[in-house]
Amino acid sequence: MEESLPTDRFVTALRRRLGAEGVLDAPERIARFMVEQRGRYPGQGRVVARPRSTEEVADTVRLCQQHRVAIVPQSGNTGTVGGASPRHAGELLLSLERLHRIRQMDAEDGLLTAEAGCTLSDLQQTAEEAGWFLPLSLASEQQCRLGGNLATNAGGLNVLRYGMARRMTLGIEVVLSDGRVWSDLRGLSKDNSGYDLRDLFIGSEGTLGIITAATLRLAPQPRNRRVALIAMENVATALPLLRLAQSECGDAVSAAELMSQTALGMARLLPDTPENPLPTAPWYLLLELATPDPRADLDEALQAGLLQFQEAGAIRDAVVAPTGAAARRLWQLRTAIPEGQKRAGASIKHDISIRPGQIAAFIPAALAAVEQACPGARPCIFGHVGDGNLHFNVSQPETMSAETFDHHLDSLNRAVHDEVHRFAGSVAAEHGVGQLKRAEVLRYADPVHTELMRRIRQALDPEGLLNPGKGAT
Numbered sequence: 001m002e003e004s005l006p007t008d009r010f011v012t013a014l015r016r017r018l019g020a021e022g023v024l025d026a027p028e029r030i031a032r033f034m035v036e037q038r039g040r041y042p043g044q045g046r047v048v049a050r051p052r053s054t055e056e057v058a059d060t061v062r063l064c065q066q067h068r069v070a071i072v073p074q075s076g077n078t079g080t081v082g083g084a085s086p087r088h089a090g091e092l093l094l095s096l097e098r099l100h101r102i103r104q105m106d107a108e109d110g111l112l113t114a115e116a117g118c119t120l121s122d123l124q125q126t127a128e129e130a131g132w133f134l135p136l137s138l139a140s141e142q143q144c145r146l147g148g149n150l151a152t153n154a155g156g157l158n159v160l161r162y163g164m165a166r167r168m169t170l171g172i173e174v175v176l177s178d179g180r181v182w183s184d185l186r187g188l189s190k191d192n193s194g195y196d197l198r199d200l201f202i203g204s205e206g207t208l209g210i211i212t213a214a215t216l217r218l219a220p221q222p223r224n225r226r227v228a229l230i231a232m233e234n235v236a237t238a239l240p241l242l243r244l245a246q247s248e249c250g251d252a253v254s255a256a257e258l259m260s261q262t263a264l265g266m267a268r269l270l271p272d273t274p275e276n277p278l279p280t281a282p283w284y285l286l287l288e289l290a291t292p293d294p295r296a297d298l299d300e301a302l303q304a305g306l307l308q309f310q311e312a313g314a315i316r317d318a319v320v321a322p323t324g325a326a327a328r329r330l331w332q333l334r335t336a337i338p339e340g341q342k343r344a345g346a347s348i349k350h351d352i353s354i355r356p357g358q359i360a361a362f363i364p365a366a367l368a369a370v371e372q373a374c375p376g377a378r379p380c381i382f383g384h385v386g387d388g389n390l391h392f393n394v395s396q397p398e399t400m401s402a403e404t405f406d407h408h409l410d411s412l413n414r415a416v417h418d419e420v421h422r423f424a425g426s427v428a429a430e431h432g433v434g435q436l437k438r439a440e441v442l443r444y445a446d447p448v449h450t451e452l453m454r455r456i457r458q459a460l461d462p463e464g465l466l467n468p469g470k471g472a473t
Contacts, residue, residue, distance in 0.1 A: 004090050006047050010067040014049060017059050022098075024048040033074060033093050034085070038349075041082030041435050045072065045093040052098045054115075054173060054181060054212040060094060061210070061465075062179035070468050073206035075116060075148035078140040080349070081434030083205050083470050084148065091468075096147045099212060103185075105130050110218040111170065111187045116147025116211050123216070132218035135162035135254075139335050150211050153203035155430030157334075160386035161254040162219060164430065166202045170217050174201050174209035177461040187215040200456070205432050206467040208460045222254070222290035226298045227327035230306065231281035231316040236360035238285045238385050241309060245287055248301035255288040257334050258359075258385040262378055266395070267336035269343035274329040281316050285385070286334050288327075337382050341395060346402035347380065348409055350392040350416045354425035356385060362423050363390075369415035370394055374408040389429040392416055413440060420444075433471050441472045 015023040024030050025047045034043030051057045064071050070091045074084040086093050099117035106112070107130045114123055120134075120141040127134040135158040138144055144154075150172065154165045162168065173183040184198065201209050232238060235258070242256045259267075261282050267273050278284070289298045302320060309315045321327035341347055354362050363381065370377055376397030383390035394412055396405035417427045421444045428437050442450065454473045 006069050006090060006092060007067065010063065010069060011047060013063055013067075014047075014060065017063070018049060018051055018056055022050050022052065022056070024050065030093070033077065033095060035077070036082055036085045037078060037080050041085040041087075043085040043093065044089050045086030045091050046089045048093045048095055050095045050098050054099070054175065057094070057096075057099070057175045057210060057212055058179045058181055060092075061175055061177065064092060064465060065178060065463070068463075070465050071210070072467055073147070073151070073210045075145035075151070076119065076140070076143050077148075078144040079148060079152065079432065079434060081432050081436035083152070083432050083434030083467070085435070087435070087469050094210065096145065096210075096212070099147075102126055103213065106187070107131060109187065110220075111215055112218055113185055113187070113213065113215045114146055115213045116145060116150075118146050120144050120146065120149060127218050128221070131221065133221045134168075134216065135219050136165055136168060139338060146214060147211050150202050150214055151204065151206050152432035153430070155384065155387075155389060157255050157257070157384075159384055159389070159430075160256055161251055166199055168217050169198065169202060169214050171215040172198050172201060172211055173213040174211050176209050177463065177465050181212075182209070183213075185213060185215045187217075189217075203432075205434065205471045207457055207471045207473070208466065210466070220292040223292055224294050224296050224298060225288070225290045225324070225327060226302060227289075227321040227330050228287045228302060228306070228318055229278060229330045229333070230285045230287065230318040231278040232283040232285060233281065233314060233316065234360075235283045235363055237309065237314045238283065239356055239359065241285055241305070241315075242287070242386055244305045244308070245289070245302065248305060249289055249298060252289045252291040252296065252298060253287065253386075254290045255286070256384070256386040257286040258381070258383055258390070259284045259286065259334060259337065260379070260381040263337050263341075263380045263382040264333060266340040266344045266380055267333055269340040270336050273336045273340065274332055276333060277319050278317050286330060288331075334382065337380070341380050341393060344378070344380075345396045346405050347393050347395045348405075348412050350394070350413070350420075350427070351389070351429045351431040352392055352416065352420045352425055352427055353387070353389045353429035354420065354423045356388040358423050358425075359385060359388060359390070362419060362425075365422075366392060366416055366419045369419055370412060373411040373415040374405070376400065377405075377408070377412070388425070417444065428472075435470060438470070438472065445472065
């Protein structure tokens with residue numbers, strides 16, 4: 001697409017349709033939309049459209065077609081891969097923040113239909129007030145919005161039991177690249193009448209269509225909950241501990257978070273992060289058990305398993321939270337890691353996945369590769385051990401400047417990603433591809449897979465209007 005600014009004629013037509021507050025072009029008013037979370041991809045756009053309905057989104061897309069203006073959809077702007085950041089001044093940023101209606105809360109079937117601009121926390125609250133539970137949980141849930149959650153197929157803390165965003169979504173509404181609307185918000189659990197178009201758009205990062213609404217499947221509220229923090233001698237203990245908990249408690253095991261000693265230490269750099277109640281250990285596992293059944297005895301099974309591993313010398317100590325407040329403090333040790341790592345200096349982040357059974361072999365191999373690429377670098381490893389999704393982040397050496405460390409970006413990416421590829425994993429697990437991982441994904445991709453995706457993108461967006469330069473095609 002052209003990199004020149006959108007014409008006055010286009011902006012006037014857009015303002016006529018969306019109103020004065022629907023089109024922003026004053027630098028001070030668009031600045032917040034152009035701030036990218038990690039600072040690597042500051043937005044270059046000059047015009048922001050803020051439609052209030054699906055119909056206005058469709059009208060905006062049709063105007064962009066007529067005037068040959070590329071569109072960058074944006075929801076909560078909490079992404080970390082530059083997927084919602086305009087690359088050129090000629091691209092229109094289309095914000096979905098004003099599409100924030102809850103269209104229906106069906107308490108009988110446990111279905112919630114909402115627009116793409118609803119924050120995740122508002123959706124969680126709506127579900128809770130209706131006696132249900134929305135399992136999707138992210139550190140950014142106060143700011144992130146449904147459209148972005150679906151566009152990136154967000155994962156989060158409860159993936160182990162409930163799956164990623166795609167699994168919680170029974171239907172979506174999408175504006176296509178020509179301005180037509182495809183809507184299927186019926187909330188059906190079974191429909192084999194054709195291709196599953198819903199799953200095609202979820203995770204497509206706005207390159208195939210603009211998601212404007214969705215129907216979400218809710219879960220029963222967990223009323224019986226235990227959270228345990230376990231100090232381990234070796235990372236290889238984590239998966240056997242998880243498997244034992246699952247064999248004893250089944251689906252009650254909802255989360256299993258692995259944290260290295262370095263990661264937990266960085267979490268403590270935030271002033272309000274609680275103290276680690278356990279002795280120092282190389283690795284920690286945070287387990288959550290939750291069930292709607294208030295009569296289930298979670299303590300007995302959990303304590304028996306922990307005792308077995310402690311007697312074998314595999315764990316140093318463990319603590320089980322007896323109250324809701326104590327459980328929240330343990331979880332804060334995990335959720336504070338990303339912000340704490342910022343306090344530790346510059347970092348190069350890798351959102352990767354491998355099979356859970358290979359984690360114990362992968363981590364030592366990747367650590368050795370990182371040390372060879374940048375001696376003294378501090379790997380900050382944490383993530384969802386139950387599904388093999390690790391945040392294998394690398395912070396600058398304490399004796400190295402951030403500027404010098406940035407020169408190691410390519411070599412560190414190669415070191416980590418080559419190991420991921422050797423273990424048949426993925427270099428883009430739950431954050432999306434955006435601009436950040438585009439070249440890396442293509443480097444390791446199966447050519448047939450890439451060609452199929454390009455054909456799909458060409459079929460749905462033949463003029464390349466939707467989020468150009470983003471994603472794996």
